[in-house]
Amino acid sequence: MSRGRAAAALALSAALLAGCDRERALAERQVRAYDAALVAAYASDDFHGLAEAAGEVEQGRVRALVDRKRRAGYRLEARLEALEVEQVARPGPGALQVTARERWRYHERPTRPNLAPKPEIKAVIALAYELRQEDGRWRVEGGRATSTVYDGQRPTPARLEDHAAGMSEAPTPPERAPSPAPRE
Numbered sequence: 092m093s094r095g096r097a098a099a100a101l102a103l104s105a106a107l108l109a110g111c112d113r114e115r116a117l118a119e120r121q122v123r124a125y126d127a128a129l130v131a132a133y134a135s136d137d138f139h140g141l142a143e144a145a146g147e148v149e150q151g152r153v154r155a156l157v158d159r160k161r162r163a164g165y166r167l168e169a170r171l172e173a174l175e176v177e178q179v180a181r182p183g184p185g186a187l188q189v190t191a192r193e194r195w196r197y198h199e200r201p202t203r204p205n206l207a208p209k210p211e212i213k214a215v216i217a218l219a220y221e222l223r224q225e226d227g228r229w230r231v232e233g234g235r236a237t238s239t240v241y242d243g244q245r246p247t248p249a250r251l252e253d254h255a256a257g258m259s260e261a262p263t264p265p266e267r268a269p270s271p272a273p274r275e
Contacts, residue, residue: 117229118179118189121222125231126171126193132157133167146223146232160199164206169197185224190237192217213242 121144128140132153141150160167173194180188193216199209217238222229 114179114181114187115176118187118191118220118222119174119176121229121231122176122189122191122220123171123174125220125234126174129153130169130171133160133169135166136161143228144231146225146230149231149233161202164201164203165199165209166202167197168200169195172196187220187222187229189220189222190217191220210244212244214245215240215242 125144128144131137132141141153175192177192178190182188196213198211201208216236218234219237220234221232223232
């Protein structure tokens with residue numbers, strides 16, 4: 092390979108690497124903004140940051156969770172302790188797929204005097220995020236936990252699915268139809 096071609100290949104590699112670093116930095120900024128907005132929404136019903144950081148469907152999912160907690164008499168208090176973006180892919184224009192590992196500490200604080208506080212949960216969660224660019228702004232359109240490792244106290248097995256979504260109250264049992272009246 093000639094020196095000219097080698098230099099061109101090196102320049103192209105450097106440009107691609109710089110582009111990857113920019114996408115990783117963008118992805119980390121958006122995921123951090125989304126996580127900060129989640130913490131505010133869970134703790135105080137402040138959805139302003141969420142409107143900036145998440146798409147409409149994701150905002151609705153978070154609002155439903157906050158409403159469910161409120162009806163159960165709890166507020167979710169959470170703290171993001173660490174975030175590591177592991178991979179960023181661009182499946183198309185205006186779209187990013189992000190895999191991240193996040194360390195969270197959270198508990199549910201009762202809002203009614205008759206409810207007991209729930210234990211603090213510490214977890215490392217692997218997440219897959221979908222980001223979309225709309226009107227020049229990037230937003231989280233969805234996210235899902237791909238694995239969760241608990242450190243210390245962990246939710247009971249019946250509540251694991253809810254905890255992966257930030258929920259921990261027991262599911263409501265399905266209503267049963269009334270038994271038929273005895274025949275005479």
